[in-house]
Amino acid sequence: MCRGLDSLPITCLERAKELRALFGSFLQKSDHNLKKSEKLKLSxxxxxxxxKESFDHLLSSQNGLCLFRAFLVSEFSEENIAFYLAxxxxxxxxxxxxxxKAEKIYKEFIDSDAPREVNLDYATKAVTKENMEQPSQSCFDEAQAKIYILMEKDCYPRFLKSSMYLELTRKTRTG
Incomplete structure (x- = not known):
């Protein structure tokens, strides 16, 4: 079960609010009125x-990851990105x-009684459980790949259509 916005690190929530404010105020100004320090924010x-170009671009951006995580919290599926990052x-x-560490991740996200259970098929759960007998750095690879695909095919397109993201991109076109 998702713990809601309280489960996000306070810094991530603050950063999401800052980004919204940053893009909102920045994009309302015309390029001619920007100070030199503000032009750096064009990046x-x-x-x-x-x-919008790719899910990897979103995940590799600290700001994007924060906003995506906040979006997933609002959709009650934050456990997916939490598992991926774990x-x-x-x-x-x-x-x-x-x-x-493997035991902790397994109990939190994969076990049938996991408090933040991710949506994995039986075969992937079985492979992961087998991998737990001799934990290696790759023991969660298959499960992580399944969750990545789930987010890329399901959550990411919804994020791109969300009011949160659309509001920011609309301001880039009109600003």
Whole structure:
């Protein structure tokens, strides 16, 4: 079950609000009236527009990731990105700490009683459970790939059609 907006790090929520304010005020000004320091923010506009080019662009942007995560919270599916990011972090874990970290991820996202269970088919769950017997950096690869595809094919298109994203891109065209 999703814990709602409270589950997001406060910095992520603050950053999402800052981005909305930044793009809103920045894009309302004409290019001729921009100060030199404000012109540097054009990179933020380019970044925003790149998010529509691919899901990878969105995920590789700190700002995009924050906004996407806030969107998923509003859709009650934040566990997907949380699991994906947990797997990314897990892959960078030292070998000596793999087992306890793998156990934590499994119990939080994959186990049938997981509080933030992600939507995985039986076969993927079975492979992941088998991988847990000898945890390696790749033991969640198949499950992570399935969740990535789910987000890319389902959540990402909805994000691009969301009022949150459309409002920001509309301002780039009219600003």
């Amino acid at each position: 933020d506009v380019k970044e925003l527009l790149q998010w 797997c990314e972090d897990y892959r960078a874990t030292k070998a000596s700490k793999l087992a306890p």
